[in-house]
Amino acid sequence: MQERKFAIQKATRYFRARRAATPGDGMRIVITGKGGVGKTTTCAILSSLFAEGGLQVLAVDEDPQQNLAFSLGYPPERASVIVPLAKNASYIEEKVGVPSGAGRGGMLRLNPQVSDVVDRFGITIDDHISLLVMGSVTAAAGGCLCPENALLGSVLRYIRLRRNEVILMDTQAGVEHFGRAMSAGFSQAVVVTEPSFNAYSVAEHSASLARELGIRHVHLVVNKVRSEADIRKTERLSGGGVRFTSVHYIPYNEEIIESEPDVRSIVLGRSENPVAESLRDLCLDICAASEKSERDIISRPS
Ligand SMILES: Nc1ncnc2c1ncn2[C@@H]1O[C@H](COP(=O)(O)OP(=O)(O)OP(=O)(O)O)[C@@H](O)[C@H]1O
Numbered sequence: 001m002q003e004r005k006f007a008i009q010k011a012t013r014y015f016r017a018r019r020a021a022t023p024g025d026g027m028r029i030v031i032t033g034k035g036g037v038g039k040t041t042t043c044a045i046l047s048s049l050f051a052e053g054g055l056q057v058l059a060v061d062e063d064p065q066q067n068l069a070f071s072l073g074y075p076p077e078r079a080s081v082i083v084p085l086a087k088n089a090s091y092i093e094e095k096v097g098v099p100s101g102a103g104r105g106g107m108l109r110l111n112p113q114v115s116d117v118v119d120r121f122g123i124t125i126d127d128h129i130s131l132l133v134m135g136s137v138t139a140a141a142g143g144c145l146c147p148e149n150a151l152l153g154s155v156l157r158y159i160r161l162r163r164n165e166v167i168l169m170d171t172q173a174g175v176e177h178f179g180r181a182m183s184a185g186f187s188q189a190v191v192v193t194e195p196s197f198n199a200y201s202v203a204e205h206s207a208s209l210a211r212e213l214g215i216r217h218v219h220l221v222v223n224k225v226r227s228e229a230d231i232r233k234t235e236r237l238s239g240g241g242v243r244f245t246s247v248h249y250i251p252y253n254e255e256i257i258e259s260e261p262d263v264r265s266i267v268l269g270r271s272e273n274p275v276a277e278s279l280r281d282l283c284l285d286i287c288a289a290s291e292k293s294e295r296d297i298i299s300r301p302s
């Protein structure tokens, strides 16, 4: 555990040092996959691991079920009354100039200035982690110009300009929503699956979409692995398919169930947890991919 912790601190030191100085595409990571495979759990644990590595993290919840706050250990009585941006009628009207629910068209401000969004609506989880509960960009890729989508699209575009944080976005299940508007500005994707045919099919589809949308680094997390047979099965399913930047097998672990909804204790606890340990390796691969992108940008002829 200590060894990997130091490795992450070393890897994130590079990110911290380069951040201010380079035009690189940073660490903005979208997490996708089939329902129930462990996206939110992965997002919360990754947030904690990057925070442990000394980075500032902005965790963004795009899932209308909005359970990332619970997983990050935010008190349940406060988490359950959070109003997502998609339902924040006064902010939508203030920024877009039209009340939410006003339907398509009208005199929408399509690119409102939303640089105040994290200061006003970000929730402080601890010194290193903030949470923005955004809600869903329904059919935004399909071009719906309702006030909610105009606002959320602007928020996503704004988020990619934030340079001093790792952005980790938890998404709703499936690929239907995963279009250009959603993935705009994300440089890496973590696709989560279980070792099952259905979950892996969704993962492959998500990965192909991510690549088509210009996301260069796509990592695969095979979660809830119970045996060597699960690993062999996933290898068979993946034969000849999408190429992933990195592949991680995460064990099924009862401690995750026992500690839920707050899974941060898995990282913060004294004893070593196999899920946190395996996800530390993913953190390292995300840092390495980000570093590679930065180097490519620096060495690109201008
Ligand atoms: N490695 C693991 N071992 C055991 N249980 C796990 C593991 N990862 C996640 N779980 C459990 O699986 C369930 C689903 O996890 P989670 O909510 O993170 O999935 P999700 O993909 O975000 O679901 P949804 O699509 O509903 O948003 C939870 O009960 C969680 O505790």
Ligand SMILES: [Mg+2]
Pocket (backbone or CB within 6 Å): 039, 040, 041, 063, 067, 170, 171
């Ligand atoms: Mg979830």
